[in-house]
Structures are given as structure tokens and as C-alpha cells.
Amino acid sequence: MQTFPRTQVEGISLPRMIAGTNWVLGYSHTSPAADALIRRRYAQAQDVARLMEAYLAHGIDAVMGPFEPDGALLLGVGMAGERAGRPMTIIDTPIVDVTDSAAGRAAARARIERSAKMGASICLLHHSCVEQLVNKHRGTIERLPDYLDMIRQAGLVPGLSAHMPELIVYSDRNGYDVQTYIQIYNCAGFLMQVEIEAVARIIHEAKKPVMTIKAMAAGRVSPYVGLTFSYATIRPCDMVTVGAFTPEEVHEDVEIAMAALERRLPNLEGRATPNKTAALGGE
Numbered sequence: 001m002q003t004f005p006r007t008q009v010e011g012i013s014l015p016r017m018i019a020g021t022n023w024v025l026g027y028s029h030t031s032p033a034a035d036a037l038i039r040r041r042y043a044q045a046q047d048v049a050r051l052m053e054a055y056l057a058h059g060i061d062a063v064m065g066p067f068e069p070d071g072a073l074l075l076g077v078g079m080a081g082e083r084a085g086r087p088m089t090i091i092d093t094p095i096v097d098v099t100d101s102a103a104g105r106a107a108a109r110a111r112i113e114r115s116a117k118m119g120a121s122i123c124l125l126h127h128s129c130v131e132q133l134v135n136k137h138r139g140t141i142e143r144l145p146d147y148l149d150m151i152r153q154a155g156l157v158p159g160l161s162a163h164m165p166e167l168i169v170y171s172d173r174n175g176y177d178v179q180t181y182i183q184i185y186n187c188a189g190f191l192m193q194v195e196i197e198a199v200a201r202i203i204h205e206a207k208k209p210v211m212t213i214k215a216m217a218a219g220r221v222s223p224y225v226g227l228t229f230s231y232a233t234i235r236p237c238d239m240v241t242v243g244a245f246t247p248e249e250v251h252e253d254v255e256i257a258m259a260a261l262e263r264r265l266p267n268l269e270g271r272a273t274p275n276k277t278a279a280l281g282g283e
Contacts, residue, residue, distance in 0.1 A: 003059035004254065005261060007237045009209050010157045010179040012121055014062045014089060016231075017257055018211060019055045020243030021065030022218075024048055024073055029191075029218035041245070048076025049083065054247035056084040058254045064091040064182075064211065064241050066126065067118050074118055091211075092120035093161055093182070096147065098129045109150050116154040123151045124159030124182055124211075131164050139170050148177045159211075165194055165202050172207045181210045182241075187229035190217035200233055209237040216242075223249075223256050224266065231260040 004015040024042045028034035042048050052063065061081075067074050067090060074090075081087035092115040096108040115123045125147060133142045144160075151158040161182040162168045171178045184191050185199055191214060192199055203210045212234060216226035230240045240257065244250045252268060259266035 004258070006059075007209055007239060009122060009159075012089065012157060014239060015058075015060045016236075016239050016261075017055075017058075017060050017254065018091065018239050018241040019052060019060060019063040019088070020213065020241045021063065021073060023243040023245045024051065024076075025065060029214075038245070042076075043072060045072045045075035045079055048072050049079035051244065051247055051250065052077055052080035052088065053084060054244075054250035056080060056086055056088070058250075060254070061086055062089040062091060064093065064124075064213075066093050066095065067115070067120065069114065069118055078119075087119075089122070090118065090120040091122045091124065091159075092118065092156075093124050093126045095126040096129050098132050098143070098147070100143065105146070108147060112147070112150045112154050112156070116156055120156060122159055122180065123154070123156040124161045124180065125151075127161040127163035127167075127182075130160060130162075130167065134164065134167065134170070136166065140174060141167065141170055141176065144171075144176055152177065163191070163193070165192075165199050168202050168206050168210070172205075178208060180208050181206060183210050183212055184214050185210075185212040185230065185234070186214050186217045186221070186226055188217040188221050188226075190214055190220055203234060203238060209239065210234070211239045211241055213241045215240050223253050227253060227256045228260040231257055 004017050006013050006015050023038055026035040026039035063077055077088050094111050094115055096111045097104045133144055135142050148158040157179050158177055159180040160171055160178045163184050168181050189196050215230040216223055242253050256266045
């Protein structure tokens with residue numbers, strides 16, 4: 001199979017498609033029933049491993065998510081890497097305590113150090129905690145350098161989950177030690193806080209590579225539409241995080257993404273429909 005194109009974050013080689021984990025951890029953005037379905041499907045590490053092996057078959061050897069030490073996700077990622085003879089780069093997105101106290105800082109440091117112990121290479125602070133530090137009046141992210149320094153001391157590359165697009169602007173403007181960003185970006189504007197065009201400009205003007213997420217708007221647009229838009233409108237240094245529910249979906253998504261990058265039609269079978277029109281080969 002083709003090896004997916006790559007980029008770099010502070011010297012770490014990464015594929016331009018990153019394995020997402022919402023469809024492993026149970027975050028469907030659809031319904032509690034869908035969340036439960038996902039959690040049942042991926043309750044065991046061996047099931048996660050089979051999914052991750054599909055990514056590895058295309059040279060996609062990086063995975064993003066909030067990892068836990070004994071969770072099926074971490075164990076499955078490790079199992080897939082062993083089977084493939086190629087470990088996956090773990091991009092952790094921890095939620096840390098940002099309380100301005102000695103206890104809060106100790107808890108934050110402990111969580112970041114746990115990322116290192118789990119084998120992560122890149123640590124992007126989760127948007128839910130970072131957004132508590134934003135000062136829009138000053139255009140700053142208060143005390144962010146303290147947490148970035150904790151990440152450095154743990155031996156990890158620091159990043160920032162920036163669901164709020166201003167975070168990229170503030171971070172670059174203030175020269176924070178942030179080496180990569182996560183940003184919601186999709187053709188439907190799903191969960192985006194400002195217009196698609198505005199986020200596109202922020203991504204293009206970012207000083208560091210951007211890992212875009214939710215390209216298919218959590219299933220609200222088809223992979224062909226979502227992935228084609230994303231790869232057509234980001235920079236060569238940027239990435240798209242793509243989650244999948246089955247290995248077959250991984251292979252389809254990779255073909256669609258490669259076709260977008262190569263400016264060709266994807267080589268896929270047509271969808272099964274009960275009554276195709278003549279234009280689609282039906283009778």
C-alpha cells in the first residue's frame with residue numbers, strides 16, 4: 001500500500017493523516033446510544049489494535065487522543081505497533097488542573113508526567129482547560145508558559161488544543177513555546193466558533209503546523225466531501241486527524257485523502273443503494 005505523505009513537528013516525523021480516537025473512546029457527537037455502541041465495540045485492546053493496524057498499513061503511525069495508563073486505547077496502540085514492527089507516535093491531549101495554587105500545579109505536573117510515562121511524544125493541553133486561562137482583553141493565555149515548561153521538563157514537545165481559534169493567534173503573537181496546534185476545521189462549520197474562511201486564514205498564518213480535527217463534522221458530511229475539502233485548503237505542513245469505526249473505513253478514508261492530494265478521483269466502489277439511477281449504472 002502507499003505510504004501517506006509526511007510532515008514534521010519539531011523534528012518528529014508525522015504522517016499528514018493522524019489516527020483519531022473519538023470512534024474508539026465513545027465520543028460520537030451524535031447520541032448517547034451511539035457513544036455506547038462505540039464503547040462496546042472497542043472495550044478490548046485487541047479490537048483497538050486491529051483498527052490501528054489498518055492505519056499502520058498505510059504508514060499512518062501517529063495517534064491523537066486523551067490517553068489513560070491502563071485503557072484499551074493505549075494497550076491497543078501498543079499491541080498494533082508490536083505486530084507491525086513500527087510503534088505509533090502518541091499525541092496526548094491531557095486535561096490538566098489549571099487552578100492557580102500549589103495543589104493545582106502539582107496535579108497538572110503529575111498529569112503531564114503521566115503522559116511521558118505512557119510513551120507520548122507530543123503533549124497538547126486540552127482546550128477545556130486552556131480556555132480557562134484566556135484573557136481576551138489582553139490577548140494572552142495567562143500562565144500558559146508555566147504548563148508548557150512542565151511539558152518540556154517531562155521531555156515532551158508542547159502543543160495546544162485550540163478549539164477557540166483565538167488561541168492560535170494569541171500564542172503566536174506572544175511567542176509561547178507551542179510547537180503545534182489542534183484546530184477544529186471542516187466544510188460544514190461544525191463546532192467552529194467563527195466562519196470557515198476565518199479559521200482557514202488562521203491556519204494558513206499559524207507559525208507552527210496545525211492538526212485539524214472533525215474533517216467529516218462527526219459524520220454530518222461524507223468522507224469524500226470532508227476530506228477533499230480539508231486537504232485542498234490546508235498547507236503542506238498541516239495534518240488532518242481522521243477517526244474511523246472499522247478498518248475498512250480507514251482504508252477508504254486513506255484512498256479518498258490520497259486522491260485529494262493527488263487531484264484525482266478516489267478508486268472506490270459505489271455505494272449500495274436499492275435503486276440506482278441510470279447515471280450510476282442502474283437499470
